[in-house]
Structure formats: C-alpha cells, structure tokens
Amino acid sequence: MKPSRRDFLCAGAGLSAALLPLGLQPAAAADATLGGVAARAGVTFGTSIAADTLRIPAQAALYHREARIYTVDWALTFSHLRPRADQFHPGDAEAILAFATPAGIPVHGHALAWNESRPDWLMKLSNAGKRKALDRHIDETVAHFAGRLPSWNVVNEPFWPGHGLPGDFRDGPWLQAFGPGYVTRAFQRAQAADPRARLVLNEAMTEVWTEDGAKMRRGLLTLVDRLQDDGVRLDAVGLQGHLDPGRPFDDAGFADFLHQLGERRVDIWITELDVDDRAFPDDIASRDAAVAARYRDFLDAVLAVPAVKTVITWQLADSASWYNHAARRADPDAKRLPRPLPFDDAFAPKPAVDAIIAAMKKRIG
Numbered sequence: 001m002k003p004s005r006r007d008f009l010c011a012g013a014g015l016s017a018a019l020l021p022l023g024l025q026p027a028a029a030a031d032a033t034l035g036g037v038a039a040r041a042g043v044t045f046g047t048s049i050a051a052d053t054l055r056i057p058a059q060a061a062l063y064h065r066e067a068r069i070y071t072v073d074w075a076l077t078f079s080h081l082r083p084r085a086d087q088f089h090p091g092d093a094e095a096i097l098a099f100a101t102p103a104g105i106p107v108h109g110h111a112l113a114w115n116e117s118r119p120d121w122l123m124k125l126s127n128a129g130k131r132k133a134l135d136r137h138i139d140e141t142v143a144h145f146a147g148r149l150p151s152w153n154v155v156n157e158p159f160w161p162g163h164g165l166p167g168d169f170r171d172g173p174w175l176q177a178f179g180p181g182y183v184t185r186a187f188q189r190a191q192a193a194d195p196r197a198r199l200v201l202n203e204a205m206t207e208v209w210t211e212d213g214a215k216m217r218r219g220l221l222t223l224v225d226r227l228q229d230d231g232v233r234l235d236a237v238g239l240q241g242h243l244d245p246g247r248p249f250d251d252a253g254f255a256d257f258l259h260q261l262g263e264r265r266v267d268i269w270i271t272e273l274d275v276d277d278r279a280f281p282d283d284i285a286s287r288d289a290a291v292a293a294r295y296r297d298f299l300d301a302v303l304a305v306p307a308v309k310t311v312i313t314w315q316l317a318d319s320a321s322w323y324n325h326a327a328r329r330a331d332p333d334a335k336r337l338p339r340p341l342p343f344d345d346a347f348a349p350k351p352a353v354d355a356i357i358a359a360m361k362k363r364i365g
Contacts, residue, residue: 115172
C-alpha cells in the first residue's frame with residue numbers, strides 16, 4: 001500500500017526527532033562529512049531527495065548527516081503536483097520539508113517551468129490555456145511554499161538543439177505558449193510570488209564537449225545577458241553535471257565557461273552531479289576508482305572558479321540513483337547495476353567520497 005501524505009509527514013518528523021539527539025544536524029556536523037568539509041571551502045554541499053528516501057531510516061540518516069541543502073527530486077514538478085487540471089498534490093514535498101526543517105537544512109525547489117513535465121491534460125489546452133496554466137502554477141506553487149523554500153529552479157533545461165528550433169530552445173508547452181519569453185515571465189512571476197526566494201536558471205549538458213554542448217553554452221550565456229538586460233533578477237545559474245565519461249569533455253574548457261558566467265555576477269551551482277559509469281570496467285573496485293577520479297578531476301576544475309558556491313549530487317546513495325532505477329526497470333535481474341554516487345546501496349562510503357573531499361580541501365588551500 002502506498003503511504004499517505006500523513007504517513008510521510010509523521011515519518012519525516014519522527015526521523016528528525018530521532019536524529020537530532022545524535023548530533024547529526026548540520027550545525028554539529030563533523031569536518032569529516034561532505035557537508036562539513038565543503039562548508040570550510042565556502043561551498044554548500046547537498047543532495048537531491050525524494051519523499052521515499054524517508055522510508056529507510058539508514059538512508060535518511062545518511063542524507064541528514066552529509067548534506068547542507070536538499071533539492072526536491074521530482075515532487076515539485078508540474079506533472080507530479082498537477083496530474084489533473086483540478087488537482088494540486090504537495091504532500092511529498094511537504095514530507096521532505098517536515099524532515100528537513102527541524103534540522104535547519106534548506107530545501108531547494110525543482111522546478112517551476114520545465115517543458116518536459118507536461119501532463120496530457122496540459123497539452124490538450126490552447127496556447128491561451130497554457131499561458132493561464134503556467135501563470136497559475138507559478139503563482140500558486142511559489143505562494144504555497146513562500147517562506148519555506150528559500151530558492152527555486154525557476155526554469156529548467158531551456159535548451160535542446162536536437163529540436164531544431166530557433167535559438168536552440170527546447171520545445172514544449174511553455175515555448176509553444178509564450179515563445180522564448182516564457183523564461184522572463186516565469187522569473188518575474190516567481191519573484192512576485194515570493195520576493196525573498198533566490199531564483200535559479202538550471203541547464204543540462206553544458207559540460208559535454210560536442211557541437212550540441214557548445215550550442216547550449218552559447219545559448220545560456222545569451223539568455224543570461226538577455227534576462228539581465230531586461231532587469232530580471234537572476235541569482236544563480238545551475239549546471240547539472242550528469243557526467244558521462246563516454247562523451248567528450250574538457251574540464252579546463254568548462255572552467256573557462258564558468259568564468260564567463262561568473263563575470264556576469266551570478267552565483268554558479270552544480271545542481272545534479274553524478275557519474276555515469278557505463279563506460280567503466282565491470283570490476284567494482286576498478287569502476288569505483290574510475291568514478292572517483294572523474295569526480296575529482298571535474299571538481300578540481302570547477303571549484304577553482306570562485307563563483308561556484310553550491311554542489312549538489314543527484315541523490316547520494318547508489319540505490320536511489322535514477323541510473324539505478326532505469327537499469328532495474330530495463331532488466332529486473334541485471335547483474336551489473338550502476339554505481340554513480342558517493343555512497344553504495346548499503347550507504348557505505350565509496351572512493352568518490354574521498355575524491356570529493358580532496359577537491360574541496362584543495363579549494364580551502
């Protein structure tokens with residue numbers, strides 16, 4: 001039976017009450033934790049989190065101990081909140097807040113306007129109907145969490161060259177309804193709904209050194225310039241960092257791109273960091289070492305850029321990874337499961353933990 005919203009809320013509150021006496025809250029975190037070392041480096045370290053993370057006490061304790069910020073994984077996407085036009089389901093996000101708030105861990109909202117989160121009912125609307133739907137969604141959602149979510153990914157993944165559209169924008173309901181101006185509109189409405197919330201523009205694949213990656217980097221710089229020229233408040237740019245060693249990359253070149261963003265006086269967040277290990281050997285020790293090396297090399301380059309202020313992994317333990325879930329769906333009997341994250345499916349640290357800590361310490365100097 002699927003747990004109810006009340007079950008999640010009670011579980012979150014109960015876990016928080018149980019963990020706080022153990023000294024696992026961020027204020028008392030030891031320097032040995034990822035969050036503690038990162039804080040000394042002037043970086044906020046965190047992880048995405050889903051409501052079902054709270055079902056496993058050991059996993060919840062791990063996330064509680066290591067992270068200084070949580071990103072809501074899927075619970076605030078349009079499709080999850082509004083599966084029907086007359087529905088609004090914030091319960092999973094409320095459960096995460098019930099878990100995080102007593103410990104003082106901020107929760108980052110993800111994501112208000114994303115063209116890939118589009119329930120069937122939305123796509124049946126006219127463009128005028130879609131415009132009303134986006135305005136209502138941002139106004140109501142941000143207002144509902146105002147004062148409780150200190151930051152939002154306002155627009156997620158605005159670009160996708162594969163769609164072949166002008167400016168390399170990603171197709172979808174919001175682009176269809178407003179054109180590229182949906183980005184400005186979303187930021188303006190989010191700011192009006194909660195003037196204190198920090199506003200983030202989040203994009204994928206900018207670290208990939210291909211023609212499409214170059215188009216997305218150029219598009220993002222142009223979009224940041226346009227938003228700033230229009231007087232839109234943009235506090236940070238998020239770059240996802242789903243690292244795929246099977247694709248071309250250039251960490252030094254990526255750092256140069258980060259410097260260009262930093263010159264625009266925005267903070268930079270790495271928002272969805274993990275390492276796709278499909279290109280690495282089957283042997284677990286060898287694979288874990290290769291994953292760790294990729295984390296280290298990437299973060300060595302990224303953390304040398306002063307504008308980088310936040311690093312968030314997309315989940316923290318392998319069993320919660322989207323790569324793991326996809327592999328299990330494709331083959332429930334799969335022998336080789338992905339190991340893309342700092343902790344394994346038993347919540348034990350892997351070499352990636354030491355690699356991330358080493359990169360953070362290098363920034364400390």
